Amino acid sequence: MSRRFDISGRTVLLTGASSGVGAALAARLVERDCRVVAWSRRPPPIGGPSIIHEAVDLSDMAALDAALDGLLERHPELSVVINNAGVSERADLADGDPARLDELAEIQIAVNLQAPIRICQRLFAPFSRRGTAMIVNNTSGLAVAPTVPHPVYCASKAGLRAFTQSMRYQAEAAGGQIAVIEILLAVVETPLNAGYAGRKMPVDKAVDRIMRGLAKAEPEIWVGQAALLRRIAGISPALARHILKVATG
Numbered sequence: 625m626s627r628r629f630d631i632s633g634r635t636v637l638l639t640g641a642s643s644g645v646g647a648a649l650a651a652r653l654v655e656r657d658c659r660v661v662a663w664s665r666r667p668p669p670i671g672g673p674s675i676i677h678e679a680v681d682l683s684d685m686a687a688l689d690a691a692l693d694g695l696l697e698r699h700p701e702l703s704v705v706i707n708n709a710g711v712s713e714r715a716d717l718a719d720g721d722p723a724r725l726d727e728l729a730e731i732q733i734a735v736n737l738q739a740p741i742r743i744c745q746r747l748f749a750p751f752s753r754r755g756t757a758m759i760v761n762n763t764s765g766l767a768v769a770p771t772v773p774h775p776v777y778c779a780s781k782a783g784l785r786a787f788t789q790s791m792r793y794q795a796e797a798a799g800g801q802i803a804v805i806e807i808l809l810a811v812v813e814t815p816l817n818a819g820y821a822g823r824k825m826p827v828d829k830a831v832d833r834i835m836r837g838l839a840k841a842e843p844e845i846w847v848g849q850a851a852l853l854r855r856i857a858g859i860s861p862a863l864a865r866h867i868l869k870v871a872t873g
């Protein structure tokens with residue numbers, strides 16, 4: 625079920641606003657008169673009074689806790705969070721150095737899964753006391769069907785998808801004030817997949833689709849080719865997995 629959600633004028637916590645999808649989203653939110661509290665290590669490319677950059681390394685849980693402490697005191701009007709930051713690494717399990725594989729796995733699990741869970745768990749209860757609020761998690765089409773070279777990335781995104789679905793049930797049980805949204809992107813032209821030679825969706829087009837989905841509070845915003853993957857997985861999850869395996873092997 626979807627409903628309308630007016631994001632204009634809101635205070636929004638946006639992770640990963642320094643690059644790619646997050647940077648483009650930050651610009652769109654400012655156009656809608658939002659105040660954007662931007663969490664990333666680097667500052668967002670756009671500045672101005674509506675962007676408040678708080679430098680946070682989301683792979684460091686102590687740093688994240690420090691940023692979460694006092695967040696609602698610093699930004700009492702906060703009513704939307706968009707967990708967008710993400711990191712993707714290849715992992716060659718046959719030839720990779722196990723210590724290096726562990727290091728990369730820990731970072732991806734921290735940034736892609738542990739940090740958004742921690743942010744949701746801190747904000748869910750206060751948000752449920754707001755008139756309306758929204759929690760958005762940016763997973764991936766790869767949460768539905770994994771690739772060959774990115775086992776940890778895909779696992780972290782599948783984990784965040786499951787967490788988001790369960791959180792949506794709890795939001796409904798809590799009275800429905802919080803809209804819980806998941807974004808599932810196809811391949812978008814950003815630094816995240818600079819090494820990928822195939823077709824990529826322009827970031828502005830992807831963000832157009834995301835903004836339309838947020839306005840309608842669509843529970844799942846399937847962007848570009850991810851919408852096709854959804855249809856295929858709806859008919860046959862095994863076929864969807866096979867297509868991704870063959871395409872990326």
Ligand SMILES: NC(=O)c1ccc[n+]([C@@H]2O[C@H](COP(=O)([O-])OP(=O)(O)OC[C@H]3O[C@@H](n4cnc5c(N)ncnc54)[C@H](OP(=O)(O)O)[C@@H]3O)[C@@H](O)[C@H]2O)c1
Nearest residue numbers: 640642643644645664665666681682709710811812814816
């Ligand atoms: N691009 C795609 O094709 C695609 C497809 C499916 C899903 N997604 C998802 O979409 C989201 C945005 O990706 P993107 O393509 O826009 O990637 P991107 O251009 O590489 O941007 C990634 C963002 O995440 C932040 N980030 C990474 N590690 C961080 C850390 N340790 N602490 C704080 N922030 C960190 C980066 O900020 P700093 O480096 O400044 O810290 C940056 O702002 C990700 O969750 C990604 O998994 C992307």
